Amino acid sequence: MHHLIYYLSVFTIISTIIPFIRHDYWVFRVFEYPRLQKLCLNIVLLTVILTNWFPSEIWEKAVAILLLLNLIYLCYLIFPYTIFAKRQIISSRNPSGKQNLKILIANVYQDNKKAKDYHELINECEPDVILLVETNQWWAEQMSTISRSYPHQITAPLENTYGMLLYSKLPLNGEVNFLVESDIPSIQATVTLNSGQTVQLFCLHPKPPVPQESTKSTERDKEILMIAVKAKESKLPVVVMGDLNDVAWSYTTDLFGKISGLLDPRRGRGFFNSFNAKYFFLRFPLDHIFCSADFALKSIARLRSCGSDHFPMCVNLEYAPQLAQKNEHPVASTAEKELTIEKINA
Template identity: 65%
Template sequence: MTHDILFYLSLLVILLTVIPFIRHDFWIFRVFEYPRLQKLSLNLVLILIILCFSFPVKTADWLLFSALLLNIFYLLYLIFPFTVFGKKQIITSLRSNGRDNLKILIANVFQENRQSADYHNLIASCNPDVILMVETNKWWEEEMDSIQERYTYQLKAPLENTYGMLLYSKLSLTDTKVNYLVKPDIPSMEATVELRSGQKVKLFCLHPEPPVPQENPKSTERDKEILIVGDKAKESKIPVVVMGDLNDVAWSYTTELFGKVSGLLDPRRGRGFFNSFNAKYWLLRFPLDHIFCSTDFALSSIKRLPSCGSDHFPMCVDLKYLPSAENQNEQLDVSADDLALAKEKIRADG
């Protein structure tokens, strides 16, 4: 009985690794891109149990055991870039004069959450220059009104459908827009923020639908919105930051395609996972909240902050505009096939 259970569990783990190879937008193929660390942990546990209690004897058992070993190496290969041993895409710059820094706080507050006071305390302790809050409705807008004395520039799109957005800034915001790139009830934002040094930076904020049955059974609209923003970022003549709850993990093929198309870099690479969801269940945590930046930035700090009652942890990233970093940061290569795939996904209908 133990042998049969281990046999079928091993098959299941391998299958969960193979499923994302199927490049289909239906949710069942996309959602298994998320739990790579969980799959690796389960794989390791299975191998230890097999070695201790059900050592392979038959040819089929040896084949499956070998497949588990290969699966481990493959998952380690995928996960390695997001560990502290991986190569950093963005250099570190701890020296800060504040004039060229842009400190950003992003928070999915969970619309039904009522711990707004915790976010006020978090903002006071983190002291960001720019704040993006998503899943915000009119109640959240009213609860955050008092920070407008310090964050005098705002762009607001409160909604009752869990896709509302609030953007606050101490720094000047111009060219502000609320866009509906894919659906009429799913907003994204863009604005130009002026650093204290006078340097202007283009901001893109988004929160697309996740590919889950209760929201959207396909990833088509999510992928489309992410890649449209990637195109916009690539066309920008000034430095760029893209941020928000992308409802996609940092290592998915869509996020990697976004990086290639936009040329933007991920500050988590070589520094850790910074899993921002799910704050309530530690076994089901993934990096869903993102900040990407152009190659002319260095990283001063990146932190996952304490939960404030939401199912997401807030993230705080301090970027330093540093043109000389461009020569030291990673330069992403994009192929003709990558561009063709991105255009195909942008044109796709849900």
């Protein structure tokens, strides 16, 4: 047991170091996901070592010191997503009104047949805009009954688990694009708030870097960063949403935020882990809603599971350009801009 604890400690340290290798192969990228799990494991291992097998040999002391440094580094990475950190986007104290945009996003899991649960959730949440991903023709037919309340639609049902359905109560205008791969859609649209303000929407669901989907993160990173550039160039207030198949604290998501200038409502409020709904110990924030600095946040919530392996997310934003100076304004360095161009052209 003594040696097993130290072997686990070495593995935990190595799993933190691996993401520093900026390679697109899935083995390097997948270790970005479980930082919260690594933090918990790190705390347990360090506690066990210090209380049961206090280091006596040089290699044991080295492992314990590295484990302590690893703990500090993981805390540093995760801290921005705790309630103790500064919020990237300020809260709105105004009642919801004509400037608000309430969004519901959900990865429904294509083989899930609990469409009725999503209907109930929509009735409870009453969003203005709904994005459903991993939707095929069966899901499109099941959701057709909401057309009376959500007459504005852009749909791309597919049988490959990458279909998308976008519904809106508000006027919607846009198109389905295939930015990187011919079978992976994204949606670019504008929605008009009740106040008359137009908002630019980008919806995406790229492939994850896992062996059964894609052995590299190249295509995922490319699509995410292409949307980042489009968001930065937009003259309208922007919202980007979807299952990005990337965690909130990854290098790519951080680069996305700097290039696009968009803000993450999670920062300073909590993790809101949306995947995996079936296993509490393997949960990561994969489903995202980012917005430009001219929004304030009315509310953010992870909703109950509806049979999918993802929890739905609901965010209520208020268009408040007069408050933009109170929000953070992420800025990319020259090196980060060059890296983005390199990844887009890959």
